[in-house]
Amino acid sequence: MKVYEQFAGKLLQAVKSSQGKDPTAATDIIQQALRSAGLLQPSTSATPRAQQTPDGAARFVDLNAAPAWSRHGAAPNAGSQAESQAEAEQADTGQAGAYAAAPSMPAFDPQALRDWAARFMPGAPAQASQARAGASALPGELVRASFSNAAGARGYRLYVPARAHEGPRALVVMLHGCQQDPDDFAAGTQMDALAEEHGFLVLYPEQSRSANGSNCWNWFETPHQQRDQGEPSIIAGMTREVVRTHGADPARVYVAGLSAGGAMAAILGGSYPELYRAIGVHSGLPVGSAHDLMSALNAMRRDTSGGRKGNAALARAVPAIVFHGDQDATVHPSNGQAVLRQFTAGTADAPLRETEERGQDGAGRAYTRTRMLDGDGRSVAEHWNVHGAGHAWSGGSPAGSYTDPSGPDASRAMLRFFLAQ
Structure with a gap:
């Protein structure tokens, strides 16, 4: 041999x-x-x-x-x-x-x-200790708790801003990527600082090492792609519990994630459209793009610009904002376009108008933003193609892992998109 x-x-x-x-x-x-x-x-x-x-x-x-x-x-x-x-x-x-x-x-x-x-080897360790060291810099309250249901249990980190707020607060759910944890993801995205600035709650569910040895959300497994099953049911139940116990506005709940977290955010948006008003998918994949390990590897590396058979049809799509680097060597950039197609496919009865603009933030990375506008001129879907960027959170802080500080600020762009819905 x-x-x-x-x-x-x-x-x-x-x-x-x-x-x-x-x-x-x-x-x-x-x-x-x-x-x-x-x-x-x-x-x-x-x-x-x-x-x-x-x-x-x-x-x-x-x-x-x-x-x-x-x-x-x-x-x-x-x-x-x-x-x-x-x-x-x-x-x-x-x-x-x-x-x-x-x-x-x-x-x-x-x-x-x-x-x-x-692809089968462990990734770089998350910079969690550095993230935790800076976690107390903001004046808000950190709540650490867990949620369990019939599908299992997961811990979570909740940031409650100190800033006074009239009426129920909006809630943003943030799903970390592989080899990350909530503190690391919070440090990299700087979403807590935005929460303090705008007065909303931020919930960071935490994947369990016992469920996935690399701390990845199991987006590529069929049992975790359906409503009221697996990890989607745990995250959705956790979201509802935080809405109830912390007086969040049930009409302003959003979910976003990076990579494995972005793929899971898409699953949640497709499975629970009545719970999540909008989603943010950064370097992720569309719902139903894989059903096991090998199909996931193929989905991650395949060019899907011509469309991909097998993606799940959504009963009702929610507004979606997508970020993807055009030099991403881990998840092919065409997956971002596939997410956009999937979450706008159900609007044939009310055609959307597409606009495209190119920009650059100072000396940072250039980008192309495609917006899908409804009849009232409201953006219901956006795709940010970040030129020269790899597999990292655009505009993130180096205090967290897997960030690209030179890119446009994905956190602010997602928050603007969410609150406009």
């Missing part, structure tokens, strides 16, 4: 192994495969060069190994440890056949294989 065939077989074994075991085991197998193929030296760092941005900061990937019950064609909680072991043994004996049945696997090329394998 040739070296690259051995490598492909071990890599596929790692994918299968990760479905029923700790993701670290899969990482070890991948690294062993890389070393045996001569693609990884013992001194190589855990973050490959292909996974670094031009300024040297590691970029992250929004996928963790899918849990055993999310295998394609399997029902939740289906299978057993014995079945997982049998699959692992089958992978050992049938690697060549498995490789032939995996058309999404790239041809042998050292750099391409490094890139492909790196």
Whole structure:
């Protein structure tokens, strides 16, 4: 067997192994495969060069190994440890056949294989300690609590501004990306400072390591893409609880997220249009773009500018604002356009007018903003194509991870869009 065939077989074994075991085991197998193929030296760092941005900061990937019950064609909680072991043994004996049945696997090329394998490795650690160090700089109240329902439990961080406010406050729900937590995401987006300025509440749900070893929201798994199931039901229930307990305005509730969080924000907007008045998707993907790990990888890297079959049809779309860097090497930029198409597809009875403008904030990155206007001239959908930007929150603070301070301020743009609805 040739070296690259051995490598492909071990890599596929790692994918299968990760479905029923700790993701670290899969990482070890991948690294062993890389070393045996001569693609990884013992001194190589855990973050490959292909996974670094031009300024040297590691970029992250929004996928963790899918849990055993999310295998394609399997029902939740289906299978057993014995079945997982049998699959692992089958992978050992049938690697060549498995490789032939995996058309999404790239041809042998050292750099391409490094890139492909790196998608299964842990990303850079979040800068949570730095974020927590600055968390007390604002005068508002930080509430840390948890919410649980039949689907599970998640913790959350809620920022209540000190600024006085007449009447119920608006509520913005912020969903972090992989390898992040609420404090890190708050520091990077600076949404707490905007909350203090404008008087709204900010809720940061926290993904659990037990649900996803890389702290990714499980947007790519079918059980987490539906109303009243999985993580959408937990986040929606948490949102309703905060509205009730902190007197938020139920007519002004919005949800936004980055990458895996952006994909989950789209799911929430499509599943709970009566709860979320508008959504913000930064570097995310449309609803229904994947159903398992492998289809998620394909969705993330595929050019969908010609349209993608299989995206979920929404019963009722909500206003959506989308940000995406046109140099995003983690989630293909066409996914941002696909989100816009998905959330404006249900407006055929009232055609929208499209406008486009180009701009640049000072010496920062240039951008192209496309707006979809209704009959009253109100923007009901926006797409910001940030030129030269990668997979990071545009205009974010370096106090948090995965931010691009030189881009237009996505936080302010989303807040303006939300409050205008």
